[in-house]
Amino acid sequence: MTLSVLDEHTAARVAELFRAFSDTSRVRIMSTLVRDEKNVTELAKLVGVTESAISHHMRGLRQLHIVQARRDGKEVYYSIVDPHIVTLFQQGVDHIKAGE
Amino acid sequence: MTLSVLDEHTAARVAELFRAFSDTSRVRIMSTLVRDEKNVTELAKLVGVTESAISHHMRGLRQLHIVQARRDGKEVYYSIVDPHIVTLFQQGVDHIKAGE
DNA sequence: GAAACAAATGAATATATGCTCATTTGTTTC
DNA sequence: GAAACAAATGAGCATATATTCATTTGTTTC
Numbered sequence: 001m002t003l004s005v006l007d008e009h010t011a012a013r014v015a016e017l018f019r020a021f022s023d024t025s026r027v028r029i030m031s032t033l034v035r036d037e038k039n040v041t042e043l044a045k046l047v048g049v050t051e052s053a054i055s056h057h058m059r060g061l062r063q064l065h066i067v068q069a070r071r072d073g074k075e076v077y078y079s080i081v082d083p084h085i086v087t088l089f090q091q092g093v094d095h096i097k098a099g100e
Numbered sequence: 101m102t103l104s105v106l107d108e109h110t111a112a113r114v115a116e117l118f119r120a121f122s123d124t125s126r127v128r129i130m131s132t133l134v135r136d137e138k139n140v141t142e143l144a145k146l147v148g149v150t151e152s153a154i155s156h157h158m159r160g161l162r163q164l165h166i167v168q169a170r171r172d173g174k175e176v177y178y179s180i181v182d183p184h185i186v187t188l189f190q191q192g193v194d195h196i197k198a199g200e
Numbered sequence: 201g202a203a204a205c206a207a208a209t210g211a212a213t214a215t216a217t218g219c220t221c222a223t224t225t226g227t228t229t230c
Numbered sequence: 231g232a233a234a235c236a237a238a239t240g241a242g243c244a245t246a247t248a249t250t251c252a253t254t255t256g257t258t259t260c
Contacts, residue, residue, distance in 0.1 A: 004131075004132050004135050004136070004146070005128050005131055005132040005146045005147065006127060006128050006131035006132075006193065008124065008128075010193075010196060010197065011124045011125075011127040011128045011131065012124045012127075013196045014121070014127045014192050014193050014196050015121065015122050015123050015124045015126070015127045017192050017195060017196060018118045018119075018120075018121035018122045018127075018192055019118075019119075019122035019123075019247095020118075021114070021115065021118035022115050022118045022119035022122040023115050023119075023247085023248070024108065024111045024112045024115045025111075025248080025249090026115070027106060027111040027112075027114045027115045027118075028105050028106050028108075028111045031104075031105055031106035031111065032104050032105045032106075035104050036104070039206080039207090040206070040207055040208090041205095041206070041207085046104070046105045047105065049248090049249075049250090050249080050250065050251090051206075051207065051208090052207085052208080052209085052249080052250070052251080052252095053248075053249055053250075054207090055207060055208050055209080056208085056209085056248075056249080057248085058207095058208095059208080059209090071207095071256090071257085073206090073257065073258065074204095074205060074206045074207080074256080074257050074258065075206065075207085075257095076206075076207060076208090084191075084195055085195070087191070088188070088191050088192060088195065091184075091187070091188050091191065092114050092117050092118055092188060093106065093110075093114050095117060095184055095185070095188065096110060096113045096114050096117060097110070119217095123217085123218075125218080125219095139236080139237090140236070140237055140238090141235095141236070141237085149218090149219075149220095150219080150220065150221090151236075151237065151238095152219080152220070152221080152222095152237085152238080152239085153218075153219055153220075154237090155237060155238050155239080156218075156219080156238085156239085157218085158237095158238090159238080159239090171226090171227085171237095173227065173228065173236090174226080174227050174228065174234095174235060174236045174237080175227095175236065175237085176236075176237060176238090
């Protein structure tokens with residue numbers, strides 16, 4: 001029985017991953033990035049927070065390799081790195097939309 | 101473009117769902133419940149926190165309908181309600197174990 | 201290179217979260 | 231019903247988190 005629990009370190013990394021989607025603003029950011037890349041100004045307008053707040057969120061998501069940045073002139077466009085992440089995220093959304 | 105973002109209320113509920121797995125202790129709780137139901141004392145030993153802490157976590161997970169409680173005498177056994185939740189959780193674990 | 205704009209960063213703050221300790225509630229057994 | 235044990239609850243505390251404001255960095259265009 002003692003073996004049947006995830007080790008502390010792995011559990012911490014799993015928690016970190018799910019924590020990425022544990023905030024309303026980040027969920028909304030992800031929900032729109034699923035469709036298309038967006039720059040910070042666009043995300044700020046869509047989500048309804050300041051560009052600064054978006055930048056802070058994007059740093060976290062970048063560090064977890066969930067999103068990647070691409071600069072085009074003055075703008076920085078963000079997109080989701082991994083299709084698996086999209087699936088994981090969508091599954092959460094679908095679960096909620098299915099009425100729970 | 102304005103339509104392509106999840107509404108505030110749904111996003112909040114999605115965030116709530118992912119937040120359930122955003123803590124190391126809860127990830128460890130889930131990782132062992134995936135195998136089998138467990139009572140509070142067992143969970144406390146496996147996860148390495150007090151029974152009180154487990155109880156607090158279980159209340160949260162219960163309120164989100166992620167786990168259900170079954171009393172057997174003095175003990176209360178917890179199990180995961182929905183197979184979809186197991187899939188969602190496992191996908192997160194697999195993503196991390198795949199080396200990210 | 202100055203002006204204008206986009207994005208990032210840092211500091212500060214308010215709120216949320218996870219934990220422990222102390223107490224209460226529920227259940228069994230004598 | 232008293233004692234013993236399991237679980238739940240509430241208070242309190244320390245830490246983490248999300249946000250905004252002010253400032254800095256990066257890029258373009260004149």
